[in-house]
Amino acid sequence: MKGNQLGWVAFESSPEVGDAAKRWLGLDGSCDWKTACKKQCKELGINFKTVRHHLARTTEIAQSIGDGGTAFCYGAVHRFQEHDIKHALLLLRPVKLTAANKEKFNDIDEGRSVLTSLADLNMDSVLSVCSPAPYGDLLTESTKLDPTIPREETFPQPVFEHQLLQAVKKHLVHGQAVRLVPYKLNIYGEGDFFKPHKDTPVNPQHFIGTVVVCLPSKFSGGELLVSHGSTCQTFDFAEHSGKPGVYQFAAFYGDCLHEIKPVTEGRRVTLTYHILRTETISEPDANDQKIYWPLDLGQMRAFPLARLPKGGPVPQHLQKALKAQLSALSGIGYPYVGFILQHEYTRSGLVPEGLKGGDKVFFDLLREIGWSLRLLPVLVVEEQRQSEGYQSHTQDVFSFTKQDFEFLNGKEDAEFDHGYKDEIPFIWYGEEGKVLEQDSTLGCYEGNYYEPTREALSTYSLASSLI
Ligand SMILES: O=C(O)CCC(=O)C(=O)O
Numbered sequence: 001m002k003g004n005q006l007g008w009v010a011f012e013s014s015p016e017v018g019d020a021a022k023r024w025l026g027l028d029g030s031c032d033w034k035t036a037c038k039k040q041c042k043e044l045g046i047n048f049k050t051v052r053h054h055l056a057r058t059t060e061i062a063q064s065i066g067d068g069g070t071a072f073c074y075g076a077v078h079r080f081q082e083h084d085i086k087h088a089l090l091l092l093r094p095v096k097l098t099a100a101n102k103e104k105f106n107d108i109d110e111g112r113s114v115l116t117s118l119a120d121l122n123m124d125s126v127l128s129v130c131s132p133a134p135y136g137d138l139l140t141e142s143t144k145l146d147p148t149i150p151r152e153e154t155f156p157q158p159v160f161e162h163q164l165l166q167a168v169k170k171h172l173v174h175g176q177a178v179r180l181v182p183y184k185l186n187i188y189g190e191g192d193f194f195k196p197h198k199d200t201p202v203n204p205q206h207f208i209g210t211v212v213v214c215l216p217s218k219f220s221g222g223e224l225l226v227s228h229g230s231t232c233q234t235f236d237f238a239e240h241s242g243k244p245g246v247y248q249f250a251a252f253y254g255d256c257l258h259e260i261k262p263v264t265e266g267r268r269v270t271l272t273y274h275i276l277r278t279e280t281i282s283e284p285d286a287n288d289q290k291i292y293w294p295l296d297l298g299q300m301r302a303f304p305l306a307r308l309p310k311g312g313p314v315p316q317h318l319q320k321a322l323k324a325q326l327s328a329l330s331g332i333g334y335p336y337v338g339f340i341l342q343h344e345y346t347r348s349g350l351v352p353e354g355l356k357g358g359d360k361v362f363f364d365l366l367r368e369i370g371w372s373l374r375l376l377p378v379l380v381v382e383e384q385r386q387s388e389g390y391q392s393h394t395q396d397v398f399s400f401t402k403q404d405f406e407f408l409n410g411k412e413d414a415e416f417d418h419g420y421k422d423e424i425p426f427i428w429y430g431e432e433g434k435v436l437e438q439d440s441t442l443g444c445y446e447g448n449y450y451e452p453t454r455e456a457l458s459t460y461s462l463a464s465s466l467i
């Protein structure tokens with residue numbers, strides 16, 4: 001087929017799931033991309049070497065574009081404005097206690113709410129409505145206290161949320177239409193921590209990420225570590241903790257693994273918000289204009305980021321080069337090229353408007369240079385092997401169908417799709433991938449025979465492919 005289409009999506013597969021997937025797919029020793037590509041070229045009657053040359057060049061260009069990608073997190077220290085302080089209040093109502101918790105926390109009055117200043121927390125009253133985190137010690141191995149935050153007309157004050165929203169829009173989601181929804185309050189005492197995790201999207205279709213706001217309560221330790229790929233960013237809120245009127249925040253994409261190191265002293269109090277994609281950009285109305293004080297985001301002191309993205313628009317010469325390579329491929333009749341996205345997406349969240357960070361930049365570029373794009377779920381099979389001092393790492397990408405997804409997500413009667421499993425040369429455009437350099441050692445794999453369970457699969461899909 002002539003012409004080009006770009007696709008996306010994928011499915012996260014741990015190496016173990018990958019092994020089993022290969023078995024399901026009935027793959028033997030001939031499943032590296034070069035073999036598949038050669039076969040495809042033969043069928044199409046086109047020259048494999050030429051295709052290979054253009055794909056190699058496309059990979060190089062795509063990776064340089066990826067290197068200039070955008071940040072996966074942002075954070076800053078800020079101060080409540082004088083005139084906001086009297087409005088910056090937090091209303092807390094205790095969560096429903098379970099029978100077991102009732103015994104442990106019998107002095108908590110479920111019917112009572114507490115009002116406290118966001119700018120100067122009254123910890124005694126906050127704690128009086130707290131109950132243990134619902135997910136308990138087993139999962140998080142933490143002892144967080146977690147009251148619900150009801151959403152009422154005036155809480156928290158729009159000015160405060162508006163400042164957060166502006167910062168998120170400007171520094172994380174690059175103007176995408178998003179809103180913030182208060183989620184919960186976490187209180188960590190001495191020794192409390194939160195193991196590495198990804199936040200569960202309450203609304204997978206619109207969930208983009210999380211904002212953590214650290215409220216003024218003095219503590220030590222408790223660093224927030226956020227990672228994406230091989231980059232890890234630390235947000236150390238301890239230094240400015242406990243300063244009345246000062247709040248600190250960090251915002252990150254929902255597929256980022258994050259953790260809280262143990263608090264060594266004091267109490268660390270955080271308010272979390274979910275960043276949700278909205279369908280339309282809502283213009284602030286006249287009333288909003290009155291409430292919102294002109295914001296000076298420049299006053300926010302940003303945390304230095306671990307890997308400063310070069311960001312900005314993709315340079316013209318790279319745009320041209322990419323276009324030339326893709327045109328060459330389509331000119332000789334090569335039908336598809338797949339690009340692996342850098343972020344992970346939920347199945348329903350993988351839509352052009354919901355693309356994160358560098359993925360959005362890359363997608364916009366491809367669209368700009370006139371390629372039709374398609375978001376396509378794929379299965380990424382990753383393998384690390386070590387034999388006789390020789391290490392190899394292979395990554396293969398397979399088409400992935402709705403039927404596969406339903407099976408892996410436990411839909412009744414769904415079966416793994418044994419048909420349609422084309423292999424496509426996919427290209428990683430960021431730091432991750434080197435598809436063109438992979439070796440074909442899959443055939444000799446003799447690892448443990450492993451039957452994956454549906455439960456082993458995560459909510460997120462490892463984003464993938466363009467075609
Ligand atoms: O307290 C924090 O800094 C983050 C809390 C968190 O990750 C969560 O509640 O899921």
Ligand SMILES: [Fe+2]
Nearest residue numbers: 197198199258
């Ligand atoms: Fe979290």
